[in-house]
Amino acid sequence: MMAESEPMPVRATKRGDERTPLDGERDVLICGASFAGLAIARELAGSGADVLIVDRYEIGERQTSACGIPTEWLRQLGLMDAERQRFDALVMHTPYGTARYRLPWTFSTFDYRELCQLLWRDCDAEFETAKVNGRAAPANGDGRIAIDTDRGTISAPLVVDALGWRRMLANGDGYQPPDAPLSRGLEVHPEGSGEDLELWIDRRYVPAGYGWSFPARDELRIGVGSFDPRFHVRQTTELLAEDLGSDRVRYQGNWIPHKLRRATEGGVFFAGDSAGHCLPLSAEGIRTALYFGIALGRELRGVVEGRQNRAEAESNYASFHDSHEWKFSWMLRAQKLVPRVPPRLLWPLIKLLGAKRFVNWSFAHYLAIAPPEFVDSADDQHRPDQQQDDAEDPLRRERDLVQAEQA
Ligand SMILES: Cc1cc2nc3c(=O)[nH]c(=O)nc-3n(C[C@H](O)[C@H](O)[C@H](O)COP(=O)(O)OP(=O)(O)OC[C@H]3O[C@@H](n4cnc5c(N)ncnc54)[C@H](O)[C@@H]3O)c2cc1C
Numbered sequence: 001m002m003a004e005s006e007p008m009p010v011r012a013t014k015r016g017d018e019r020t021p022l023d024g025e026r027d028v029l030i031c032g033a034s035f036a037g038l039a040i041a042r043e044l045a046g047s048g049a050d051v052l053i054v055d056r057y058e059i060g061e062r063q064t065s066a067c068g069i070p071t072e073w074l075r076q077l078g079l080m081d082a083e084r085q086r087f088d089a090l091v092m093h094t095p096y097g098t099a100r101y102r103l104p105w106t107f108s109t110f111d112y113r114e115l116c117q118l119l120w121r122d123c124d125a126e127f128e129t130a131k132v133n134g135r136a137a138p139a140n141g142d143g144r145i146a147i148d149t150d151r152g153t154i155s156a157p158l159v160v161d162a163l164g165w166r167r168m169l170a171n172g173d174g175y176q177p178p179d180a181p182l183s184r185g186l187e188v189h190p191e192g193s194g195e196d197l198e199l200w201i202d203r204r205y206v207p208a209g210y211g212w213s214f215p216a217r218d219e220l221r222i223g224v225g226s227f228d229p230r231f232h233v234r235q236t237t238e239l240l241a242e243d244l245g246s247d248r249v250r251y252q253g254n255w256i257p258h259k260l261r262r263a264t265e266g267g268v269f270f271a272g273d274s275a276g277h278c279l280p281l282s283a284e285g286i287r288t289a290l291y292f293g294i295a296l297g298r299e300l301r302g303v304v305e306g307r308q309n310r311a312e313a314e315s316n317y318a319s320f321h322d323s324h325e326w327k328f329s330w331m332l333r334a335q336k337l338v339p340r341v342p343p344r345l346l347w348p349l350i351k352l353l354g355a356k357r358f359v360n361w362s363f364a365h366y367l368a369i370a371p372p373e374f375v376d377s378a379d380d381q382h383r384p385d386q387q388q389d390d391a392e393d394p395l396r397r398e399r400d401l402v403q404a405e406q407a
Contacts, residue, residue, distance in 0.1 A: 022130055023152035026052045027304055030125070031132045031147065031169065032162030033059050035289035036272025038119040040160055043297020049304035051125035052156075054149060058129060060116030063252055064164070065286060066187055066214045066221040067115070068197070070367060071108040073287045074115075076375035078122075082115035083108045084216035087197040094201050096347035104360040105367060107197055109216040134168055135266070143310070145267050157310060158300050160269045162293065165257045167274040170265050177255050178229035181276075183209065183283055186233045186253030187223025190246040194220060201338075201346065205236045208339035213244060220246055225256065225283050227335055256283050258335060260328050263321035264314045271296045275321065279369065280332040291370035295320050327369045 028044060030037045033055035041053050067084075074080050086108045090101045120127070128151070136146035136153045146155040147169065161169035165182060177184075194215035205211040209226040222241045224233040233253075241248045257273050258280040264270065271277065271292045278285030299313040308316070341349060353359070 019151055021152040022128055022149060022154055024154060026050050026154060026156040028158040028300060029147060029154050029156040030160045030162060032164065033127060034064055035286050036293040037162035038116060039290045039293025040162065040271060040297040041123040041125040042119055043294055044301055045122060045124045047301050047304050052154065053125050053127050054130040054132065056129060056131040059120050059127060060113035063112040064254065066212065066223060067110045067112050068107055068214050069110065069286050070372060071106040072372035073290065074108055074110060076372045079115055079118050082110040082118055084111055085109050089196065091196045091198045092201060092350055093198065094347045094350060095343060099350050099354045101354050101359050104363050109214050132163060132168055158303060160271060161274045162272050164273045165255050167261065167270060169268045181259040182229050182255040183225055183227050183258050184229050184233050185223060185225040185256050185283060186237045186251065187221050188237060188241050188248050189250035189252065190220055190241065191218060192220040192246055193218060200240065203343060205240050206233065207231060211240045222246055227258065256285065258332060260325060263318045269296055269317060280328060281335040288370045291374055294375065
């Protein structure tokens with residue numbers, strides 16, 4: 001989706017003679033070095049495992065989003081240096097008026113390159129640029145999985161697909177846009193500044209979806225996301241940028257999954273967009289990629305440290321993933337409902353939902369889908385009694401958060 005008039009970004013990726021063969025065996029192979037892949041590698045640091053992470057680009061070279069995340073996720077991960085701007089309110093524009101929701105927690109924009117490099121700083125894996133082509137013919141039947149790349153075949157008993165929505169290492173389920181449950185997102189990154197995190201729910205820009213402007217200190221990230229993959233967002237992204245008096249430069253876009261897919265398949269583990277971990281309605285997929293990446297990293301660590309085997313890790317990770325299904329389904333229901341509300345009713349509804357108590361409750365509930373304290377929770381999360389507590393009282397965490405906020 002790169003604009004024709006845009007200069008191509010400078011590639012830091014290895015070329016020509018630097019692309020030496022990579023064939024060989026590893027303990028863990030992580031394909032994809034963005035949010036999910038780096039979070040997994042970070043959890044494996046210090047385990048002593050021989051971990052290789054590959055990506056077609058250098059780490060942080062190619063931004064994959066508007067880079068908005070709850071601030072607390074940055075703080076818990078020690079990534080505050082990557083923060084660019086912080087917001088304590090969300091401004092929502094409709095054709096009938098504008099509402100300002102004061103949030104119970106803050107949201108931040110960050111610098112993609114810096115964040116990836118900070119995550120990488122905490123890893124002790126090896127990184128190589130390589131384009132992953134898919135699964136290669138099985139190795140010797142010793143449980144290793146062979147992956148074909150443009151630099152050779154790499155095999156490992158533990159293989160992760162963190163390659164994004166294409167889910168390259170699956171067996172192929174014919175998941176293709178525009179028929180698959182994928183949203184479409186495109187944004188421009190002009191120079192500029194702003195005070196507010198702004199959203200537009202306006203059919204002028206998109207019949208089902210929303211437009212956004214995320215300021216990041218000296219840059220704006222202005223874009224449009226459509227829940228309907230058949231609606232092309234190029235023209236209306238440009239229209240929104242034009243309406244805001246901003247340049248249409250530095251395009252960035254992709255398909256955004258809005259439905260969970262299987263957590264494991266054919267012995268391969270999936271995390272982030274490859275597992276459909278992006279939240280429907282908000283299209284927020286960074287913190288969930290980090291969250292599920294951390295959960296998967298912990299399971300893989302259990303295998304390399306000899307506390308469990310791969311089958312047990314597969315089963316634990318799949319149960320963890322599946323335990324979130326109902327939350328993703330609710331978000332998807334809301335995503336389907338909002339575009340059906342007639343615009344003249346949407347404005348009073350948005351005003352009504354802006355009541356402080358409701359905003360606090362709903363945003364705390366929303367944050368708890370992938371809570372920041374998970375970063376620090378190491379062993380608790382997988383304790384059966386912990387899962388039992390959460391299952392019995394799914395709103396407990398949200399209530400705690402709101403109470404903490406009110407105190
Ligand atoms: C326009 C837009 C704006 C967005 N804004 C936000 C936002 O502000 N906040 C938010 O939470 N979410 C946002 N999202 C969603 C978010 O970008 C994704 O959910 C998130 O990036 C998923 O992380 P990931 O690590 O799973 O995959 P990605 O970040 O997509 O990373 C996949 C990695 O795999 C590599 N790769 C892909 N194919 C190959 C291959 N064949 N060989 C080797 N490497 C390969 C890529 O180079 C990339 O590094 C946005 C999405 C879009 C499209």
